[in-house]
Amino acid sequence: MTAHVEVLDLVAQMKAAERAFVLATVVRTVSVTAAKAGAKAIIAADGTIVAGWIGGGCARGAVLKAAREALADGEPRMVSVQPENLLAELGVRAGDSRDGVRFASNMCPSKGTMDIFVEPVLPHPSLVILGASPVALSLAAQARTLGYHVTLAARSADLTAQPDADTIIDGYQLGELNEAKRFVVVSTQGKGDEAALRAAVATKADYHAFVGSRRKMASLRARLIAEGANAGAIDSVKAPAGLDLGAITPEEIAMSILAEITRERRRGQRAANQAATRE
Incomplete structure (x- = not known):
């Protein structure tokens, strides 16, 4: 050879x-x-x-x-x-x-x-979704069309449909993930919120977000900190997830989250390209 x-x-x-x-x-x-x-x-x-x-x-x-x-x-x-x-x-x-x-x-x-x-x-950017809500399932499907490697973690009992994901994990123990630019979204919406959020903040990523209101996030924050979670890690989670586009349906909410992830994903590349242009 x-x-x-x-x-x-x-x-x-x-x-x-x-x-x-x-x-x-x-x-x-x-x-x-x-x-x-x-x-x-x-x-x-x-x-x-x-x-x-x-x-x-x-x-x-x-x-x-x-x-x-x-x-x-x-x-x-x-x-x-x-x-x-x-x-x-x-x-x-x-x-x-x-x-x-x-x-x-x-x-x-x-x-x-x-x-x-x-x-x-470069490896495909990694999107890790915790939860089996309609927003989670729509987010997985839309992200796949944009070239993300999608990992969906949820309790099998909570899944009402087969997720469109590269990797499906039963529960919230994420284990080893592929090494790539990573984004993590919690979209449990009442089913395993604490466990999912705990797993999310323990996962290294460029973006963490929670699908839910600020009030709900504040309540979860207080409970997790009382259990010994790191306050700084929890405070880095964007809640509610997504850009404020006036989204209502699960599909629209998922789109707003992907829009926000895209902005974060491209931020460093835009800066590098602008620096190269100035040289």
Whole structure:
């Protein structure tokens, strides 16, 4: 098996395992370079090259920097590693960007040019829903159409219909969840509120929300704190869940929650894109 095929096999395995990584591909070389067009490498989320080859130290630093940025904002980018004299002819310096290309200096004696396409491959965002209410079921169905990996946790006795979810858990013991940008929503609506909320705040996520009134949330907060729960963790839960769109039906409430999650999900990416535009 060739190294190229091995890299593609590992790409498939890492995608199936919902692991974040970057696929770097050499798309063009000029003069003498260690790697040639078509060479590929997989860069893990921790910055290590786990498979493949894209050349030595002449390109490695620039590619790894671009990989970190790509994982942060989810956007692919092109890196062009060139000797200083060619950069000067183009009127750019190392670190400059032009027309979507980030330039880097090749300080190696070979003085070759190498263009590398850096493509982030991110796991599906994870939506964890606790509860079997109509809002919970509608939220699961709508989220799946938007590409979320949906985990629905509820007592089997509370389920009146088969949830449209990737993973279904009987009860509120979530166990091990896939590593991705995670959002957690409690939509029990009177059936297991305390147990679900306790499990939710114990789960690391970028967003926690509770489908219910502020008064109900305040009552649950008091009970959980009396049982020893962390007040700060509970206070981080958005209640009521969702943007104020005047939603009434379960489907509309679910849509308002997804709108709020989308805003949170894209917040960091928008900031990264705006920073890149200013460079």
